[in-house]
Amino acid sequence: MKSIIDMTYEQLVKEVTEVLQWERYRADQISDWVYDKKVFDFEEMTNLSKEHRKLLSERYFTPQFELLDKQVSKKDGTTKYLWKLPDGNTIESVLLFYPNRIAACISTQVGCPIGCKFCATGMNGFVRNLSTGEIVAQILHMEKDAKLRIGNVVYMGMGEPFLNYENVIKSIKILNHPKMLGIGIRHIIVSTVGIPDKIVKFAKDGMKARRAISLHAAFNHKRDELVPINTKYPIEEVIQAAKKYQEVTGNRVSIEYVMIREVNDFDADARKLVEVLRGLKVFVNLIPINPVSKDLRRPSKGRTLAFKTILERAGIEAEIRQEKGTDIDAACGQLKIRKIKGQIKSV
16 A cells, blocks of 8 residues: 655656546545545545545555653743554654744654664664654644644654655655645755765755754864764864755855753864864754763853854854753753653654
């Protein structure tokens, strides 16, 4: 059986007209039920005949998630979901509320092979890539649960998006298509720890979604410890790929920098970051760590501000990221770890 949500709009039209040999408008009807009305049971698609619905049920499916846990921040409404997939694996998704927008942070893999020192997801190891439909279904299930429309999406949940490149690209097309989720392409951000060939390919493939690079250190010896894949793709290669991306697209690159006390928050780190980013049009997000172990601590506000000042005096735009969901298990992978330890029950 095929997943309806695995298909781009063009693929859905082809499936309807060439495989099922139905009228083209049936693709729009199906798309409307799934992406607008959030109806996943073909039997409920009442403007299709019983014969049509029966055939759809026999040949296709939509990814059904079981909600294992949901945490809602009393401070800012940030909502974190732990979903159980049909094969029993679990992933997390997050809803973020801002004054002028509602954003979603979604996962691309079950677990993660990168093993970043400060990330709870890596502690669970890597299981598999998510399908296109499983990536998209996170948005659908969150919209259905919260009864709202999501206008911004960040590929910054569990997993490394560029190690699941083809499914991520397809999911972006589904999120963006006006007959599907209709999310503006400039409102979609893909974050990577830095897979150089995929950064360049993303640009050459004509993808207009915005790019973020999770750098987290300016010295290779420090990044080797924090982001182990740096031993394969050192900072210089990642930055060079970012420059090629910028040459092709003209887009500014966001740099994500998790700040850890007495690890990567010294003035020397800030000055080295200025040197590393020279020649790039960037915006730097400084992110005080959400600790996942006692060994990693958050810098003081004064230290964070001093770091930011060094960047700004060098002409680099920087911002200390607004904290969200600090009163819940906000760090990626924390909710899953609690479930594994048996500290939460299914909702």
